[in-house]
Amino acid sequence: MTTATDAIRPGGGPSATGHAEEKDYLNVDNSIMSWLFTLDHKRIGLMYLASVLFFFFFGGVLALLIRTELFTPGADFLTYFVSGKNAAELKLAAADLYNQLFTLHGAIMIFLFLIPSIPATFGNFFLPLMLGAKDVAFPRLNLFSFYIYVLGALFFLYTLASGGLDTGWTFYTPYSTSTNTAVIASTFGAFILGFSSILTGVNFVVTVHKMRAPRMTWTRIPLFLWALYSTSLIQILATPVLAITLLLLIFERALGIGIFDPAMGGDPVLYQHFFWFYSHPAVYIMILPAFGVISETISVHSRKHIFGYGFIAASSVSIALIGFLVWGHHMFVSGQSPLASLLFSMITFAVAVPTAIKVFSWVATLYKGSIVFNAPMLNALSFIFLFTIGGLTGLFLATLATDVHLHDTYFVVAHFHYVMVGGTLVAFLAAIHHWWAKMFGRHYNELCGRISAIFVFIGFNLTFFSQFVMGSQGMPRRYFTYDQVSPELLSIYTRMHQISTVGSMILGLALTFTLFYLTHSLFFGKKVHNDSDLRWTGESMEWKAATPPSPHNFHEQPIAYNGPYDFKEIDHSLGGGH
Amino acid sequence: MSQVADHAHTEHPPHLHHHFHSSAQQAASAKLGMWVFIAQEILFFSGLFMAYIALRYLYPKTFLAAHEHLDVSMGALNTVFLITSSLTMALAVRAAQTSNKKWAEINLLLTIGFALAFCVVKYFEYSHKFHLGIFPGKYYAYTHIPGNPEVFFGLYFVMTGMHALHVVVGIGLLLWIYLKTRTGAFSAAYYSPVENVGLYWHLVDLIWIFLFPLLYLVK
Numbered sequence A: 001m002t003t004a005t006d007a008i009r010p011g012g013g014p015s016a017t018g019h020a021e022e023k024d025y026l027n028v029d030n031s032i033m034s035w036l037f038t039l040d041h042k043r044i045g046l047m048y049l050a051s052v053l054f055f056f057f058f059g060g061v062l063a064l065l066i067r068t069e070l071f072t073p074g075a076d077f078l079t080y081f082v083s084g085k086n087a088a089e090l091k092l093a094a095a096d097l098y099n100q101l102f103t104l105h106g107a108i109m110i111f112l113f114l115i116p117s118i119p120a121t122f123g124n125f126f127l128p129l130m131l132g133a134k135d136v137a138f139p140r141l142n143l144f145s146f147y148i149y150v151l152g153a154l155f156f157l158y159t160l161a162s163g164g165l166d167t168g169w170t171f172y173t174p175y176s177t178s179t180n181t182a183v184i185a186s187t188f189g190a191f192i193l194g195f196s197s198i199l200t201g202v203n204f205v206v207t208v209h210k211m212r213a214p215r216m217t218w219t220r221i222p223l224f225l226w227a228l229y230s231t232s233l234i235q236i237l238a239t240p241v242l243a244i245t246l247l248l249l250i251f252e253r254a255l256g257i258g259i260f261d262p263a264m265g266g267d268p269v270l271y272q273h274f275f276w277f278y279s280h281p282a283v284y285i286m287i288l289p290a291f292g293v294i295s296e297t298i299s300v301h302s303r304k305h306i307f308g309y310g311f312i313a314a315s316s317v318s319i320a321l322i323g324f325l326v327w328g329h330h331m332f333v334s335g336q337s338p339l340a341s342l343l344f345s346m347i348t349f350a351v352a353v354p355t356a357i358k359v360f361s362w363v364a365t366l367y368k369g370s371i372v373f374n375a376p377m378l379n380a381l382s383f384i385f386l387f388t389i390g391g392l393t394g395l396f397l398a399t400l401a402t403d404v405h406l407h408d409t410y411f412v413v414a415h416f417h418y419v420m421v422g423g424t425l426v427a428f429l430a431a432i433h434h435w436w437a438k439m440f441g442r443h444y445n446e447l448c449g450r451i452s453a454i455f456v457f458i459g460f461n462l463t464f465f466s467q468f469v470m471g472s473q474g475m476p477r478r479y480f481t482y483d484q485v486s487p488e489l490l491s492i493y494t495r496m497h498q499i500s501t502v503g504s505m506i507l508g509l510a511l512t513f514t515l516f517y518l519t520h521s522l523f524f525g526k527k528v529h530n531d532s533d534l535r536w537t538g539e540s541m542e543w544k545a546a547t548p549p550s551p552h553n554f555h556e557q558p559i560a561y562n563g564p565y566d567f568k569e570i571d572h573s574l575g576g577g578h
Numbered sequence B: 001m002s003q004v005a006d007h008a009h010t011e012h013p014p015h016l017h018h019h020f021h022s023s024a025q026q027a028a029s030a031k032l033g034m035w036v037f038i039a040q041e042i043l044f045f046s047g048l049f050m051a052y053i054a055l056r057y058l059y060p061k062t063f064l065a066a067h068e069h070l071d072v073s074m075g076a077l078n079t080v081f082l083i084t085s086s087l088t089m090a091l092a093v094r095a096a097q098t099s100n101k102k103w104a105e106i107n108l109l110l111t112i113g114f115a116l117a118f119c120v121v122k123y124f125e126y127s128h129k130f131h132l133g134i135f136p137g138k139y140y141a142y143t144h145i146p147g148n149p150e151v152f153f154g155l156y157f158v159m160t161g162m163h164a165l166h167v168v169v170g171i172g173l174l175l176w177i178y179l180k181t182r183t184g185a186f187s188a189a190y191y192s193p194v195e196n197v198g199l200y201w202h203l204v205d206l207i208w209i210f211l212f213p214l215l216y217l218v219k
């Protein structure tokens, strides 16, 4: 371990003499075709990045429309977008539009943004780099996954053009078999997207098993990869169940085959079991990669060896596995047997244990580290804070007696936004800042990054903490108006909705600002000429590649002589002190 | 350090993709990938089996009455076809592994033949059902079975239909492997595609082995 100095520095970027003229993966070929048919995992990652960001902003606009409508208790904002002969008709049409908005917002955010977000972008880009591999195991399959993603996304856009969708992102039967909106197009889209996710998972699992650099033992794999590995297991084992569920729903709707719809002899609770058997594990598809990002950023930006490497790695895998056994907590009031509810409740509590282990380990990593409050670190700290609230409120919902009151209220909405936005999105922001310079060879503006992190935090909390309050007061989710309640409730709901709407505007502005300065930096940002220009580096292998990496990642096969968190400066100080 | 780098350049057979170090690594990756994919397939079908369990539990009498209208001998014949095709498939893989090109070709053709025979039998079964008015879902029009047989037959069509779709995909894959075998692409040094299509084919067989008793032998 003492000779870590000559560790992994192959080729080492443009600084390495002789390679100065070397092309990187971005400028190696500029034609459109070279992008569309690329097999380079880095380029595929960037194509995903552009796509998921597009859909994120699309879904975001829908969210702002929803929030604007809810600013006042009655029906108003959305009535301007619909037609009707009198006030009552107008209100009904606006209510329909509202249902479409929240459905598309949820479905787009989940299937087109959150599920692929971190794995398909940063996972694709960094998984081979962090393993010291030239590419993922199946590059063609990787490109294929991307195009399936695009195809699935087109189905969603088609849904939008052909009458929209108003079932909620959960497609619950029997409503989804009877509504006259475009259920088949959207579920078929989600079906296709599922295969994109499965194939990415297959690729990652095989790559982690078979493509590791020499000496990269399982305990020298960066924690981001342990997280991606666990995520891939879920993608492979849970997504096919969603696929068959949606396919059955399509058959039911198109041919009248009775599986889920009681009118046709089916069982609607069966649908819920099937749906949540995928969709609960799916929330871990969304959050586990985020955990991985946080492990990397916390460690690098406090220059400290991650605390409890083994525990964090094992907790990722155990969350993935236990996550398969808790789906029934979405069905406490759906008429499942009390015994089943009891067991699901207990196992749900059990998931919180490995989750808490992670949070404690991150905090312990920070302890006595040399913390730098740059944009990735601010986002990572924000993540720890927000995710903890999201996770803990999950426990309120996992408690049978409280869930009866909180189910289908804004409390649930706040819970999942704390984990999905406060968790996954904020980790996504941490990742994008953490690796930006490595990916593009340009620096973003650090001040802008910090301002954005702070305003995202403020806007987010205003938007969603208020929803905890109104949810605990009984404000139901998916309601278009809230003017038919007692005066006391009306004043609480109105105030909280107004805070929430203002917060969402701040959040929206902060994210637009982020998009703006990041895009700006692509063209005008300060260039990274060699590794010493980087504002930070880590000890995991992606930092040993050139900036930006060369098309085949490394000039020579790197060898993992040390672990991913063996920071030299800290090792020295420890050597003196102990 | 340079040892490893050199090693990467020692061996360069035409089938070896540039991002792998060795044929062994490439073959192991392909095989693991296929196994993981098969896990995915099993979970996919498990949804159908769960739906079957739930609905049979809801309507035990209907299932009993309706399944009498499936043709056990046809189902049994198809079972024999598929099991035999698994054998010929295994022989084809073995032949590829031992660079026995002719024997591999013969066995692949036999496998394709059994697969096609399976489809022909299925075709007769389906058309007989349609003839009686036993259509999937809301098109169901055969009134001689008590209970709600349309649920049973809906499930029957979905389950066997999804399986048949896998058979058809399998035939395509087998044809591709057969044509490549003829060009001499496979040998003891490189036979991953044959092996992987074999794994897939065994899975298709295995699923049928579960479908057959569940649907045809309810009693």
Ligand code: HEM
Pocket (backbone or CB within 6 Å): A170, A283, A284, A286, A287, A329, A330, A348, A349, A351, A352, A355, A390, A391, A392, A393, A394, A395, A397, A398, A399, A403, A406, A407, A408, A412, A415, A416, A419, A420, A423, A424
């Ligand atoms: C400690 C961890 C967690 C626990 C104990 C937990 C518990 C729960 C429970 C019991 C519900 C059902 C509430 C109801 O409908 O009445 C729920 C809903 C939900 N949770 Fe969590 N959760 C946790 C983490 C997460 C994470 C990490 C995510 C996503 C990244 C997530 C996303 C969701 C979503 C989307 C819903 C609502 C689904 C819907 O009805 O539309 N949860 N959670």
Ligand SMILES: [Cu+2]
Pocket (backbone or CB within 6 Å): A279, A280, A283, A326, A327, A329, A330
């Ligand atoms: Cu859940």
